[in-house]
Amino acid sequence: MTKRHVSLPSGAEEGLTAFIDEVDERLTAAGPDAAESTCDVVQDVLVDLYGDREAYERWQSGKDVSAAEQVRLQGYDPCNATLEAEYYAEKDEERFERSKHLQWLWRQFDATPMADNIAFALRFREMLAGHLFEETGENLRIFKGVTFSYGHNITMGDNTVVHDDVHLDDRGKLTVGDRVSISDDVHVYSHDHDVVDQTEVLNYHTVIEDDARVTYDAMVTAGVRVGRNSVVGARATVTGDVPAHHIVVGQPAKSVRVKPGFEDEADPVGDRLTDNKADRELGYTLPEDLDRFDEFGRPPELSTAADRHRES
Structure with a gap:
């Protein structure tokens, strides 16, 4: 203790x-x-x-x-x-x-x-x-400087702690379980951008399961599931699902070991974490009367590049 x-x-x-x-x-x-x-x-x-x-x-x-x-x-x-x-x-x-x-x-x-x-x-x-x-559980502890996109798309469980200067992006949806620890300067995302047209937004459901620990300055990308009782190492960039009980480090993060005592419960993983974010994509509908604009001031033929890319 x-x-x-x-x-x-x-x-x-x-x-x-x-x-x-x-x-x-x-x-x-x-x-x-x-x-x-x-x-x-x-x-x-x-x-x-x-x-x-x-x-x-x-x-x-x-x-x-x-x-x-x-x-x-x-x-x-x-x-x-x-x-x-x-x-x-x-x-x-x-x-x-x-x-x-x-x-x-x-x-x-x-x-x-x-x-x-x-x-x-x-x-x-x-x-x-x-x-x-x-939704919030009991005994939720949130320290100073934590920011959100909206706030209303966040669910947190019991006895979870979020430390200083964390960013919790809930532009999509973010679910955090019980007894989770999120350390200082962590960024957890639930949205991403199209690689061709960065103004095109894709929203996802990002999940951090019970008893997981995301340590200092790590980044959890959109649509990732951080598994139960796992550890994300300092400054790691998580781009795929973290299996339960595994410790992942690096950029991109890879599993380096299983937490001692959980060897019999942990599933084996390969060299890379599995990217399952497509299964967690959240659709949305834009208003028909939306007055669209390109924040970068690009001509229309460039701002619609993502649509052409998807059609091809």
């Missing part, structure tokens, strides 16, 4: 518990037909977290504020911000609207000094994950 229990002084514990419970209740009750929208709750919470209530009320009452103050005060409202995922054409617009507001609260909370108070921040993020993710 490598951890010990810690606790805050009773006064501090009471205050943070009351705050988390209050935000949780407000987010649960928020909605289009409720007294408060999710956007309203997020804005109000951020104003207080940043200690800007006096300036905010001065601005709301029509008194003069500087241009910089106005930008700062407007920024507490997630409706006045854009996230990268907002530009993704295939997203579920209705689900993303709420997810965006919750992501904004998550990201701005992480920029406050309180985000470094582990006892407080882990519980606050666990509460937010319960509203943002598709």
